[in-house]
Amino acid sequence: MLDILYQDAEIVAINKPHGLLVHQSPIARDADVFALQLLRDQLHQKVYPAHRLDRKTGGILLFSLTKEMDRALQSLFQNREMDKSYLTIVRGFTQDSGEIDYPLKKENGEEQDALTLFSTLSQVEVDIPSGKFETSRYSLVEANPETGRMHQLRKHFAHIFHPILGDRPHGCNKQNKLWKDRFGMDTMMLHASRLAFIHPSSGQQVTIEAPLLPEFERVISILKFPK
Numbered sequence: 001m002l003d004i005l006y007q008d009a010e011i012v013a014i015n016k017p018h019g020l021l022v023h024q025s026p027i028a029r030d031a032d033v034f035a036l037q038l039l040r041d042q043l044h045q046k047v048y049p050a051h052r053l054d055r056k057t058g059g060i061l062l063f064s065l066t067k068e069m070d071r072a073l074q075s076l077f078q079n080r081e082m083d084k085s086y087l088t089i090v091r092g093f094t095q096d097s098g099e100i101d102y103p104l105k106k107e108n109g110e111e112q113d114a115l116t117l118f119s120t121l122s123q124v125e126v127d128i129p130s131g132k133f134e135t136s137r138y139s140l141v142e143a144n145p146e147t148g149r150m151h152q153l154r155k156h157f158a159h160i161f162h163p164i165l166g167d168r169p170h171g172c173n174k175q176n177k178l179w180k181d182r183f184g185m186d187t188m189m190l191h192a193s194r195l196a197f198i199h200p201s202s203g204q205q206v207t208i209e210a211p212l213l214p215e216f217e218r219v220i221s222i223l224k225f226p227k
Contacts, residue, residue: 002042003015005208013208017058018058046065051077059086059191086143097119098117100116102159116143119141120141122139124137136175138165155170
C-alpha cells in the first residue's frame with residue numbers, strides 16, 4: 001500500500017518510495033511496478049500525475065483525480081506557483097545558503113533558465129577515507145527549485161561540485177561505489193519533503209509534508225549529522 005499524505009475529492013498525494021517509477025517509460029523497461037498503477041488500484045479510480053519525480057527520488061508525488069484538476073495543477077507547476085522543498089545529502093561542505101543560477105539544456109540542445117535556492121541544515125566530517133583524503137565531508141541541505149527542469153537539482157549540485165550522494169550519472173562515482181560496497185547503499189539521497197500551493201477549487205492554502213523514507217533515515221543515522 002502506498003503511503004497517502006493528503007487526499008480530498010480532487011487531489012491525492014503519496015510519499016513515493018525511492019526506486020519506484022511514476023509510470024511506464026521506454027527508458028526503464030526493467031520495471032513492472034509503477035506509482036500510477038499502484039495508486040489507481042489502491043483507490044479504485046483513475047488518477048493523473050500532476051508532475052514527475054525521478055525513479056531514485058523519494059517523497060511527495062501529487063496526483064489529480066479529475067481531468068479538470070489535472071489541468072489546474074499542471075498550470076500551477078508551469079507558472080511556478082508551487083512552493084517545492086527537497087532534502088538532500090551532498091558531498092562536501094556547502095555554504096550556509098546560496099543560489100544556483102545555471103541554465104540547463106533540453107534533449108534537443110535548447111537551453112532553459114534554471115534556478116535553485118538552497119540552505120545548509122547540518123554538516124559532518126566522518127572517518128571514511130575517500131581517494132587521497134582520510135575523511136569524507138557531507139552536508140544535509142534543503143533545496144528549493146524555482147524552476148522545474150529535468151534533473152535540475154542533480155545537475156545543479158554537481159555544477160557547484162557538491163554532487164548528491166548516490167546520484168548516477170551526475171554524482172561522484174567514487175563516493176557512490178564506497179557507499180554501495182561499505183554500506184549497501186544504492187539509493188539517491190534526494191527527498192521531496194514539502195509542497196505548498198493554493199487549492200485551485202477551494203482557494204485554500206494546502207501544505208503537504210513527507211517524512212523521510214527508511215533508507216534516507218539510515219544514511220542520516222550512519223553519518224550522525226549534528227543538530
